[in-house]
Amino acid sequence: MVIIEKTYDSRPDLLRTLVVRKFIADTFAMIVFSTSIGMIIEIFISGMTPRQSIQARLTAIPANLLTARLYGMFRDWVFWVTKATVGGQIKKGIADISVFILFQVPLYVVILVTSGANLRQVITACSTITILSAFMGRPYGVFLDFSRWLFRIRNKEG
Numbered sequence: 001m002v003i004i005e006k007t008y009d010s011r012p013d014l015l016r017t018l019v020v021r022k023f024i025a026d027t028f029a030m031i032v033f034s035t036s037i038g039m040i041i042e043i044f045i046s047g048m049t050p051r052q053s054i055q056a057r058l059t060a061i062p063a064n065l066l067t068a069r070l071y072g073m074f075r076d077w078v079f080w081v082t083k084a085t086v087g088g089q090i091k092k093g094i095a096d097i098s099v100f101i102l103f104q105v106p107l108y109v110v111i112l113v114t115s116g117a118n119l120r121q122v123i124t125a126c127s128t129i130t131i132l133s134a135f136m137g138r139p140y141g142v143f144l145d146f147s148r149w150l151f152r153i154r155n156k157e158g
Helices: 010-047 049-082 087-112 119-149
Strands: none
Touching: 010 049, 010 119, 049 087, 049 119, 087 119
């Protein structure tokens, strides 16, 4: 009996490993950031009960698992199109704020409605997060970059 040994280039494995690391880094960043900020907004500004907020955060975890890497890819694409990676902190800040609003607010509406928030709470929370995005978009971008650094993803890799 002849055993044929499978030989292959290790590059597909490296690519697969990079894809997994990007998924984990982006998901880690989104879950940690959105849980922290989301609960503060929901409880102290929107008037949700702690139970509603915990439900919203638990509801957000599957959404984060499904969307965190998509957010990272969308952000990478916006940075590439706008050349924000070479434009200094103001250009990066504008890009991060824009990405945050365009991606997160519609997702947040779905999460809040699913977790039982009423229309007033949804409008208040989403209005608040839209306004706060001017202050959260860039910090989240920095946190996402830090998370990617932790998982050894170089900037040029996105």
